[in-house]
Amino acid sequence: MAARGGKGWRWGGAVLGVAVLLGFPIVVSDVYLQHLAIFFLLWVTLGTSWNLLGGYAGQISFGHAAFFGMGAYTSSLLFAKLGFPPWPGMLLGGVAGILLALPMGHICFRLRGPFFALSMLALSEFLRLVTLNWRDLTEGAVGILLPPFFISKLPYYYIALALAAATMLATWFLVDSKVGFYLLAIREDQDAAEALGIDTTWYKLVALMVSAFFSAMAGSYYANYMAYIDPPIVFSIVDISIAMILVAVLGGMGTLWGPVVGALVIVTLSEAFRAYFAAAHLIVYGVLIIVVIVFMPEGIVGSLAARGPRWLRPRVATDAPGASQG
Amino acid sequence: MAEGQRKGHMDLTILLQTVLAGVLVGGLYGLIGMGMAINFGVLRIINLAQGELLMVGMYVCYWVFTLWGLDPLLSPVVTIPFLFVLGVVIHRFLLTPLIRARALPENQILLTVGVGLVLTNAALLAFTSNYRTITTSYSASLITLGSIAVSLPAVLAFGIAMLVSSALWLFLMKTDLGKCIRATAQDPDAALLMGVNVERISVITFGIGAALEGAAGSLLVLVYYLFPALGGIFTLKAFIVVVLGGLGSTLGALLGGIVLGLAESLGAVFVSTGYKDAIGFIVFVLMLIFRPAGLVGKARM
């Protein structure tokens, strides 16, 4: 337990980390790096919100792009059709995500097995087709072009940072409470969880709603930042839904820091591979996925944490004084 | 009056032709779905590289036709063993270690995503992104029945798909290996106790699942075209087919394929072509809600 260190040391680290994050775009004025940092934060948000549901509650979703796209379209349409300001629109985007999550969870969480995963996939494809064909409302394949809101990347960066921080804090808060224990129990064994008085359907629904809320907010953010959306982009299975799983799994499912590491790896490596391997970069990417899964099945954080500091471990750490005596 | 009658006749022709089109395409969907179904039945994972395996099958078929003139209808003799070996290699060297390590099912699924990425992009490097088609002597031939016309390749593809499905069914029902596969699908622990080498069965099953895509690839080439990125579309179709058929049921997958084909073609005619695929998904979700065990109930394999 050498790595446990003193409390003060850890607080120092935290302050340093916050300072680095807040100061990054001021110190690093290169917009290209700022752009990558923004996407890193966006993927932290997406990976973390997927992880709350998939990693902690064990409910794997193959179609989180449904929420992402829902959020993107909600705020963009509110702006394009009604002139509703897009940044508050992000919140409404998140709410739209919850409204979508409610019936989905109600239908799917009664069933066990891969039904939820598959239904989410169907839902995201269904929404893609609806937005594509409901041309009067959504402009269909033409997509929605928004005016860019800021010239500088600073506001974009800080909004992304706030979103990522909010998602992580929400996850941390939930996971560190009774809800977190319940979600893990559901992941580990649903029958046992029920027998122990856990309303599994309800707690799964809670996790889904929180996850959908942040995923949809991230979708709204993407729309505001990129200033253009169309159905194949925001409802993409490979580029959104699968990529969210990748971030969580590469980093370590069911760990708070896993999605952070996963997002960092994905954003930097895919950018580096794109530059170095040219046409072969997606092969290298595929090989990387295979290698990590075969050799680090618990993800990067999960595998390192088995040997590392206790607070990184992929489960609820009970850090109370008694715990380290055993 | 005559006008009305003619219109009525036309409507009937359209209906018949639509149903026929749906069934013919559905047969292919079914065959593609069967590969995924048999894998799901035994391994309990969804192979998201199933469409990419189909793509590989199509390229193999394309090259043996282009280089040696082997007719696509005969090419399954090459594509089936080729894909079988590819499937066995993927399972033996990538999935088996995961299963031994008792990895989470989602890791196994993601692994197949990685495999799919590698296959697609390897094909892109090797064959470029060009679209390719095969033209045979019978490519443009038609069979006409009264006012209904169907393309000969589509009928041939359907016929062979049925043949391969029946062969698979006989294999599962009548041979010892087939029985072992069914036993493993029903209860791996019990199968293990009964002396079945479950690991070996898994590898073989994955090979068979891949081989089915080889066969499907040979047939799809007859009516479609090929390019490296086509896997994703068909992985998705296979997915729906497998759920419609009841997860893991091969006969169900065949039926599911035909239901999907019909839903798509009838939907295109009577609702809107744009919503054609959406109808497939609605059927899919309705199935999940009302008959989660699939069309044919609980029967496995």
Add this chain to the structure above:
Amino acid sequence: MKRMGWISMLAIALVCMATSASVAGEVIKVGLPLPLTGIHAKFGEAIRNAYLLGLEEITAAGGVTKGAFKGSKIELLIEDTTSKPEVARSAVEKLITRDKVPMIVGEYSSSNVFAVAAVADKFQIPYLSQTGAADNITQQGWKWVFRVNQPASEYAGGLQDFLLKVVKPKSMAILFENTLFGTSLSKAVQEWTKEVGIEVTNFEPYEAGAIDFKPMLLKVKAKNPDVMFMVSYLMDAMLLMRQSKELDINPKIFAGGAAGFTMPEFIEGARGAAELVYSATLWAPDVKYKGAREFYDKYYKKYGVHPEYHSTEGYAAAYVLKDVLERTKSLKNEDLREALAATDMLTPFGPVKFEAYKKFINQNRLPTLVVQIQKGKLVTVWPKEFAAADYVYPVPKWAERK
């Protein structure tokens, strides 16, 4: 939290490794973002090849041969944007802020062009777009964005003229792939039919990549329209024509809306069903623009692939780039923009001159052509002044053909 510290450092280090510093000298570096992987890879490759062919010729002829930069060489910094807008954005931001390119050319799909154009406009770096078709690319008031090719709504201009003057149809079916290009072009044509009083019997979007179009085609057959107008990419175009022939659908003419219908693989893949099909197009090898045929031959010789209009656009843009560099006073953005705006030249793709008209700005205004597939070859048949041969009309029914 300490992890965040070294994580950020690692990010910076990795990214720094991934980018190389630009070298100053007699080389003018221009950014060329293109989708070389992903779903649009095929077009990205074709456009890259065309740019490189043009650049090779320009370099062989001494690079920039006039003006302030006489004797300079042009270098294209190619970035793969993987067919994704966010990658296009990061590529362009990298090109502008790290490689300090004075100008950007390229990209393919409209969604990626939006991403590039928004960044270029924000940084006030001139961007010459040569393929993106969405109308609103040059309708956003983006002062720094110029476009060589026609906007989607105009792709069928020549075809519409041909229909009115020759076919005189009463009804028309419009089938289109549900993409930005398909939707924009089909909507424009639909609006045009209202103006000229043609009844639209079917207006059907479809999902690209279907195996079977028969259900949709059966609906068309039941209405028996005079014209069947289709906006499709290659593979769908092939299947649509094959299956139309199977179903014995006989409108007065089949007309494609550019894209797939003008690609050489279409003629081959449609297995005889392509014969006598008309299509709107932006360019054909036999069009009477100076250098068109030569470009076609050179490209085919070098790459073994038949070029179609996407490639020609890239080739033409390479020459526009050279022309701009020969006229600009400096590499300052304002000067480059001025030179771009003053462009007035002939290319194998047609004349290039940027105008403001209707809602467009910085838009090259070009006529569009009609081609017909005659004896397995793409032949320009309309407008008369650019035509290489006569059109074949009326078109015999399938059953009456040999």
Add this chain to the structure above:
Amino acid sequence: MGWMLDVRKLSKVFGGLPALVNVDFGIAPGEIVGLIGPNGAGKTTLFNVITGVFRPTSGEILFEGKNLVGLKPHDICRLGITRTFQVVKPLPKMTVLENVMVGAFARVGTKEEAREIALRELEFTGLLPKRDALARSLTLADRKLLELTRAVATRPKLILLDEVVAGLNPTETEETITLIQRLPERGIAAVAGVEHVMRVIMTISHRIVVLNYGRKIAQGSPEEVGHNPEVIEAYLGEAYAETS
């Protein structure tokens, strides 16, 4: 004496096959009841129906006067009935302490309270030294013990113990039985389901209920049941009283 749990004419049919037929029985507060029956007699089905996993085909289940039919397992747990499983279901990637805390959360809301309860119950069952081990690393006996601890932590009035000693060696069996015997002093009644008629069960049970082919064939004090001819017949061919 009024029954705490009163099962009336309970039947459950699976696809035409009856698994439980008109089963009647009751349990009083603080009572220990042995539920005996050969494999397939319907013990697990009975537990599943009482705890709401399956809905009964017919019949009533009254718990403290409230009808349980139609309630979900978690509702029933909150009312005071919990269970252990025939095939143990620990939460494998959580520690022993965390497993028990999950149970404790049924009655409290904060981590601190749950932890306190969990530590106390671990002390009660003797698993305290292993509190930081992952549940998946435990031996079968410890897993069974963990499940019992976890169940007790939900502060139930009644625990249904499914195959409580299956797979345990004689010493472990003895320890488990002792623990069960101590449940009434905590105000907990228990139904201990076992496959064989064992002397230990006979000695700790206040009452025995015997199931066979889904029917209750006998009920009464251990002595009565032990001499019931129908019970003897049901177990004919099996070692009647295993000498454990």
